[in-house]
Amino acid sequence: MNKVSKDLSIANIRSKQPWFVFCSAGEYSVKISSVPFISHFYSFEAKASVDVTNVIPDGCIDILFDCDSSKPSAIVCGTTLEAQSVDFIHQHRYFGVRMSPACIPNFLDISASDLVNQRPSFDETTHSISDVFENIVSQGCFTNQVDIFSDFLIKFGIRNHSTLTQEVIAHIFHLKGDVQITNLEALTGYTSRTIQRQFINDTGITPKAFCRIVRCQFAIYNINLNTEIKPSDIAYNLGFYDQSHFSREFKSLLKTTPNSYINHLKNSTYLEKIRFH
Template identity: 50%
Template sequence: MSKASIVKRVAGIHAKQPWFVLSAAQDFSLCSSDIPEVSHFYGFEADSSASLTLAIPDGCIDILFDCDATSPTAYVCGTTLEATNANFVQQHRYFGVRFVPGVIPDFLNASASEMVNHLLHLHDVVPTCNALFEQVVSAPTFIQQVTLTQQFLKDKSLCSQRKRRFSSLTSQAIEHIFHHKGNIQIKQLEALTGYTSRTLQRQFLSDLGLSPKAFSRIIRCQSAVYHINHQQQVIFSDLAYGLGFSDQSHFLREFKRLVSATPLDYQKRVKHETYLNRIRYN
């Protein structure tokens, strides 16, 4: 696969955690999936010099394995609502699967609201995960971890009785939010769906544990990160306008709260530390 093709495939993954990539000791391994609900798999070793790694809002559920030889653990990580310490341990090897924004797997034994801004022990919410856990934390390569996890997810999908169904209203609203890159108001969602804001709020909270406004805010943040990561020239005033911010100052404040850096500082980090060159697409 050519360098241009790899960059294109990486750019196609919009659920970004840039501080994970920049805190990797060496390569940050990444692999897509043929399971529609899965955004991608990833793996890396935490850099011994990285003092703090942040998770930013992405609207995703991650299953994250700490593959340390002496004390392996695994968590289900819900989306954060602002930049939050990811608590990675230096020199530990990590493997994760990230689901598509807005997807909550059927087999997780927890409500949507319980996962927002929380870490849950994998064994508490997936009691049947013992074999997967033992295999993943001891697998010697990233590709083997991907294969094991993908098979587990496919088996779960085949056995699922689809207990967790999003309403058609939530699914429709999510599509509109994605289409507008998060730049959408609740009044627009009312007009597009034909439902009142009260109904939208109630259904979103039940299905996602988030309000439509909070989910839109997350997707708009991810859209800004995506543009800065993958565009050679970014004019911040144009980006702010295109994403519906009232002015550049509003964009700066929001970006800093959700990403823990100003857009300019973030851009410098991404370019200086060669974000894309760290990623190894498998």
């Protein structure tokens, strides 16, 4: 895949976890899903040592399988509200499913709010899972794992959000997270209290938190594809008051500054590691 094609493929992924790529020993495999409520699938082998590996806010739920032959496991990763450290085990191969933002699978037996900032065990939070866990962890082929989990997830589908929440989510993405609650009142005709209550019930987080996450992810996307971009330009494009406001928000969510992240990317092989299937 040439650089232009790869950039277009990456552009189709709204939710990114760059430290997962940083900590991969070699190729980081990605498959963009044809199922609307799945963002993409990914797989990698963890390398020996990494200074720090963070999972950052992305508004998504991940199902992450550790496919180690001696002690396989799986967890459900609820969306975080700020960067959290995560430990990957050297030479273990991981297979992950990232849901589309705010989408919650029907097979999860847990509330949206109880998933925020949590990583419960897959078998403790699921029902009617049949033998999907065994099929995934025993399968060495990434594309076969994708097919197995796609078929499984399609059978259950996702929880239906209210029309109000769907409208709010679409508007937040359209404006790249630069949305005030008063804008949502004008858009929907509902009070802020009603919007907040329904949004939390459907997604587990507030509209404000979701806006912060979306702006964070758009900033990550801009930097990942152009490490020469200036933080001041990102701040302007995403509607921040100024560069210092953007830098504070970036560090609050990612535990690193925009400039430090840019330097990290420049010294890594981020784009070279990603392989689309």
